[in-house]
Amino acid sequence: MAFLFNIFMRTVSAKTDNYLVWVSAIMFASYYFSDLFHDLSSGTEIYFTWFIYDLLTLLVVLFPLLFKRRLNLILKPASIYIFIGLIVNAILFLAMFIDMNLLGNREPWLLWSIYSFTVNAVDYAMIITLIVGRDWLGLIRLARYAYSRALKSEVKHEARTEQCAHIVLHA
Known part of the structure; x- marks a missing residue:
């Protein structure tokens, strides 16, 4: 949704920030492919796959910042929200993978509740951030x-x- 909104706003020239369009496109592709290609029978290993997807997404989103001056990019608050969101989600995915696969926990406990709430809240916050493009919190x-x-x-x-x-x- 955020990607389509940013493309529309860029098309009608209401927004001139190409970097947010880039970030929203990368976020769209990452979430689309991580859901499309995961095997439903993969079980708890999916948390590690999502961890890798978030790390790769973070690297791809950060890559243009290496050429910030050449591309005339300005680091905006929305970008920082996305970085923080991807890092928080990646940490939680890794924690769930370790808890379930390495430690063998099968009973829900506090980490699982924190994971469930935080991952969803962070995902919604990133969507809102890509749409409004500001430091809304x-x-x-x-x-x-x-x-x-x-x-x-x-x-x-x-x-x-x-x-x-x-x-x-x-x-």
Whole structure:
């Protein structure tokens, strides 16, 4: 849906960001092929397949950023949401694979509930992000705020340290 929306918006020139069209096309292809080619009888190994698909999707989405200057790409908040979403999903797929195949767990427990909720929530968040193309949850603003607060705190700490050193030297 997000891919079709981005293609439509690009066609009518409402959006000029080719990178979001690229990302939505890659996401569409990844989800389409991961669902199309998995064998329903593969059982719990599917989690590892989905893990690999998410890693490959992440690499393909990140690849144009290597040529960011040449392609005139600007890293937008929507891209960061997609990166985070793919990483979270990949970690959860790997955790489920390890839990079921390597550890042999067959009874549902907390990880399974976290997996079920989070993977679906992250997938919907990525779809919404590809459609709106903004920092709609405010996560980027929150991260920038926290980073600036940490920098200010570090500067204050350095100033206090210098004052203490000055007092000690003159005492």
